[in-house]
Amino acid sequence: MTTIITVIGGPTALLELGGLRILTDPTFDPPGDHSAGPLTLTKSIGPALSFDDIGQVDLVLLSHDQHPDNLDKLGREAMSAAPLTLSTPDAAANTGATPLHPWEHHDVGRVRVTAVPALHGPPGSEPIVGQVTGFVLTGAGLPTVYVSGDNASLEYVELIAGRFPAIDVALLFGGAVRVPMLDERLTLNAAEMVTATRLLNPRHVVPLHVEGWSHFTENTADVHTAFSEAGLDHLLVSPAPGRPVTLTPA
Template sequence: MTTTITVIGGPTALLELGGLRILTDPTFDPPGDHPAGPLTLTKTAGPALSPADIGRVDLVLLSHDQHPDNLDGLGRRMMSAVPLTLSTPEAAARTGVTPMLPWQHHDVGRVRVTAVPALHGPPGCEPVVGQVTGFVLTGHGLPTVYVSGDNASLACVELIAGRFPAVDIALLFGGAARAPMIDERLTLNAAEMVAATRLLRARRVVPLHVDGWAHFTESQSDVRAAFSEAGLDHLLVAPVPGRPVPLEEAGASW
């Protein structure tokens, strides 16, 4: 069974794995301003596909619900129609999704979803930015997939690599996001994405969360340049948004 990725925009991608259609952080609103507490985040590009274009979704992996660049209005509406959404305890309290703590797992068909640590900024940032989570997907005969969510911590990545020493596909959220409330990066920059790839020994990397919002300070081209400089550009899978790419055809096999 083919594993396929379709990049939709921002942090949103459709992963087809083990017979499941899995959506990451749903963002489907058109470009415009989005209030986020005392801030306004500006979306600069719309999604490559609409919810109607995507069709059936079996599972949403929501890194967090409190920021509109990871869950916006149309994303919430779509998520409400999906049978299962996994996220943080804070998100569960606000939205009614299924909560997971780090290292807990939830089995969905052939796929085991394990919640893994993530930190949306420097140590101690949680009271300001809130909880976030990443996920690792495993299953018999399936590739191991890491979905980082809005993680800015290589220490978290190192912990994950210790538990999952063979990551086949890493969906890394980057963009070196910045906001006035914390004068440090809130997500990985391109060099840190390279470091995370090395820690995970990932065989394929799909960059997400690197386009579509004004507070992202790095783009897809910065990621390509960093991976090229590191001699790891052969690991990158950067599909045209909206176009599904079978990952086996990109060079992976398991």
């Protein structure tokens, strides 16, 4: 079985798996400034496709709702149009999504979605950055797909790899995010994405959350350089935004 992935921009991608059309962290607003508490985050690149371009979606996987680079105004409209959204308990309380705690699962057709731990920054930053989750998608005869969300913890990646030792496709959120109020990286940098890949041992890696916002301190070119220097560039899949790519498990 195959996975079809269409990168839309930022953390947003469309996965076609097991007969489902699955959207990650919907962001469809045009470029511009977005308020995030005391911060102003600036979006520099719009989505490659609008939600109308995408059409019917069966499931939204929302890593968190509190930051506009993972859920913006038009993204909320897209989420509302989908029959089911899975997210953190905090996001569920705010948006009406179905909550999942770490290691809980929800079956949607042939696909089992398991929430997995994520940490949006260094240990102890949770009161500032809030809850975030990743997801692992499994099913009989289907590729296993890991969606990291805005995770900065390699310890959690190692834990996930121990629970799911046969990842076929890893959607790794990067960008080495920094904001003024925290002198720490809030997502993986390119070198850490390489380390995460070594831990997960996937057949394919799709980088997300590496372009389009001013608070991203690394971009797609940095990811390609890091993977090339590590001898892992054959695993990297960076399709042109808006163009679907088919990934096979073997």
